[in-house]
Amino acid sequence: MTQHDAPSTQGFGIWTAYFEANLARHDRLDALIPWHSVSPLPAADLAAIARSLQRFELGESGDGTGLLSKARRRNNPGYDWALRLFVAEEQKHSALFRAALVRFGTEPLSAHWTDGAFVALRRMLGLRTEVALFLIVETVAMEYFAALGRCADPVVQGVARRILTDEVEHVRFQIDQLRMGFERTPRPARLLAAAAAWVLAVGTATVLAVDHGAAMRACGLSPVLFWHRALRHFGRALPLAFRLNREETPFGPSAQPSGDRLGRAGRVPARV
Ligand SMILES: [Fe+2]
Numbered sequence: 228m229t230q231h232d233a234p235s236t237q238g239f240g241i242w243t244a245y246f247e248a249n250l251a252r253h254d255r256l257d258a259l260i261p262w263h264s265v266s267p268l269p270a271a272d273l274a275a276i277a278r279s280l281q282r283f284e285l286g287e288s289g290d291g292t293g294l295l296s297k298a299r300r301r302n303n304p305g306y307d308w309a310l311r312l313f314v315a316e317e318q319k320h321s322a323l324f325r326a327a328l329v330r331f332g333t334e335p336l337s338a339h340w341t342d343g344a345f346v347a348l349r350r351m352l353g354l355r356t357e358v359a360l361f362l363i364v365e366t367v368a369m370e371y372f373a374a375l376g377r378c379a380d381p382v383v384q385g386v387a388r389r390i391l392t393d394e395v396e397h398v399r400f401q402i403d404q405l406r407m408g409f410e411r412t413p414r415p416a417r418l419l420a421a422a423a424a425w426v427l428a429v430g431t432a433t434v435l436a437v438d439h440g441a442a443m444r445a446c447g448l449s450p451v452l453f454w455h456r457a458l459r460h461f462g463r464a465l466p467l468a469f470r471l472n473r474e475e476t477p478f479g480p481s482a483q484p485s486g487d488r489l490g491r492a493g494r495v496p497a498r499v
């Protein structure tokens with residue numbers, strides 16, 4: 228990341244307003260999760276889902292220190308604040324997973340190699356690349372959350388649908404940041420960056436399919452189908468994020484962020 232990469236980080240007020248309004252929406256949605264319901268799933272499926280949630284709980288629990296300190300160098304308080312609110316939403320996801328683990332009687336993990344690799348990669352890289360990694364993980368994971376959102380366990384279903392409503396918007400947030408980050412980057416360099424991101428997305432989808440395959444199957448999704456759908460979601464975001472098309476929108480949150488409902492029955496929207 229060089230000075231040349233610094234985007235015009237103005238215009239993030241729309242995101243700050245979205246994240247701030249989300250605080251009340253989260254409270255309403257969290258109240259809809261039936262924490263005390265009895266699970267109809269067999270013990271083996273619950274164990275597979277609990278192992279999977281443990282890894283996601285760990286992945287979402289970071290305090291964003293590295294990301295926020297890189298962002299501060301851009302000297303744009305509005306952008307900093309939007310990122311801070313984004314990190315806070317991720318920490319809420321971690322808390323929701325933790326609450327689900329308590330229900331399963333499972334302890335959170337203190338370390339896992341997939342999280343360690345992701346954190347190490349992020350620390351080595353600049354802000355723009357770190358945001359690209361978030362875009363990869365979030366687009367790829369949406370299909371996993373959608374599968375959990377169709378799971379027969381009411382708590383897993385509620386938590387996953389609640390988180391999916393955020394992740395759909397987070398993908399747009401990352402695209403907004405990347406579009407500005409690549410504002411002054413020549414097309415050949417953007418193509419190269421997009422190709423590298425595609426390779427990483429394929430690797431991420433593969434690791435997720437292998438590492439969380441048992442949980443996916445417990446929720447009725449084959450890991451192979453997950454892999455195809457996950458890359459299709461990333462493929463939709465890629466040309467927008469890397470400015471490979473002429474379209475100048477999304478940007479900002481979607482026109483109708485999910486209101487007081489826990490999303491549509493575990494579906495990822497067909498458009499970014
Ligand atoms: Fe998240």
Ligand SMILES: [Fe+2]
Pocket residue numbers: 317365393394397
């Ligand atoms: Fe997210």
